[in-house]
Amino acid sequence: MEPWGLSGPAFLGVYAGSLVVALVLTALLRRRKPWRRVRAGQQPLSLWETAYLTGGPERVVDSAIASLIRQERLRARSYGLLQPIGDALPADPVERAVFEAVSAAQRLSLTKTRKEAGRRRAVRAVEASLARRGLLVRSRLDALFTASPVFAVAAVGVARLVNGIRLHRPVGLLVVFLLVTGAVLFFLLRRPSPRHTRAGLKARQAALRPGPTPVPLPALAGAVGPVVLGGLAAYPDTVIKTALFHLPPTGIGGSSSSGSSSCGSSSSSCSSSSGSSCGSGCGGGCGG
Template sequence: MEPWGLSGPQFTGLYFAAVVAGILLTFLLRRLVARRPVPPAQSKLSLREAAYLAGGPRRVLDSAVATLLKAQRLRARRGGWLQAVGKESSEADLARAVYDHVREYGERSLRQVRSALRRHPEVRETRASLVERGLIVPQAWSRALLCALPLLVVLGVGIARLVNGVRLYRPVGNLILLLVCAAIATFVALWPRSPWRSRAGAEVHTAMRSRNRSKNLPVRLPSLTGAAAAVAIGGIAAYPNQAIAQALGASSSSGSSGGDSSSFSSSCSSGSSCGGGGGCGG
């Protein structure tokens, strides 16, 4: 008698369908959770809020760095290092914190600035404001678990079948492949996103990227001109000075820890699907 009343190929075919169904259900649940009410008559979005909506805490800090670079309060050095210019900070709020952090250590990479200040009160307040506006979904494990529940069930059933198949010395190669697919999809579903945009937030984000100031948006967009705005929407690769943008972009992705003494001048020229399976599974 076949375990669970299903042969290996029969279970594999059904399990493949279950994995696909789990992915679809998780996607639908995420869309349902992302439907959040948007309070009427909101004030205009700030540039910091626009940056957070576009890329979370990292983008907020990147925009602050862009502001300081443009004001020549930070200097970009070869190798992607940042150095503070001057001894006193005249900037406000987050930009001042970025400046003071870089000056304290002598030089810092963009990655180090992001890591040190990602939980700065100004960043947390920006997130809270976007939650209140209904533009991002409050992060909570309960919501992530709810959305990933179909995939968790599918994964659990697959593991139970795998254990049963191994005990009965049945071939389980194809089932293992499908379990890997299910595990990857579950990991992606549970991975904390920053930001997790609501449907309204996604609409505003799309409008920011296309510079579309439609009157039908739930909130008015800020001015999207200048270096800080370019970085807020497009990331550090969008900084007008391409030499600096490339150096900082490479540094932030590699996290290298050494610098060259020469610096850029301000005149530098301005970057789950599962395959089907045939056979077994216990």
């Protein structure tokens, strides 16, 4: 008589189907917005917190880049290169993290700046602040909860394995299935992604479109405000935006010489444009 009334191949078929269903349930649990208590009377969100809610750590870095360009602490070169201006560190921790990332390389691409600065403590602290406010969830307990259907399937598989070993049945394929399940669990739990709570989603929606919000939002104005909501693609200065997102032709890697020459051509085009555009685009963005 077959253990549990199922032959080995039949059990593996049921196990594989159950694992697929468990993965679907896990995906649905991760899509749901968890509820967290939001303390009343909180201070307005900072620019960085608002940027994180609307676009994650990359949006925080983009917003800090926009602020540093506006302050003429960073220069936007062509081909998406950023260059520091001066050596004095900004006072704001997030801006300092971005400035240090660019300064360490003297000239860094926008993509690498997002990657390097996004890993720094000051940017991670923004995420932690939102979690304390009840707007984000980033705990491993939440990741374990969402992966619980997969754990349940794995537990049944382990029980079947123990039973098969005790009855001296072949269990080689079951071991393979359990190893696959273990790899899936490792992937699900390796690095829990922060998720908006219901309140965090409402705050995000209120930032993008005026509406009720559980926490006060900051005033979003100037060159940084549009970037907080839409990333550097929304930067109001066309010259700087073009420099940041203009990719080099084939064979040009964005070296120091190519950056200088491209900036020179950008400066010449600036001189023929209007005075206001030239002042903000060349002087603060790519001039020098």
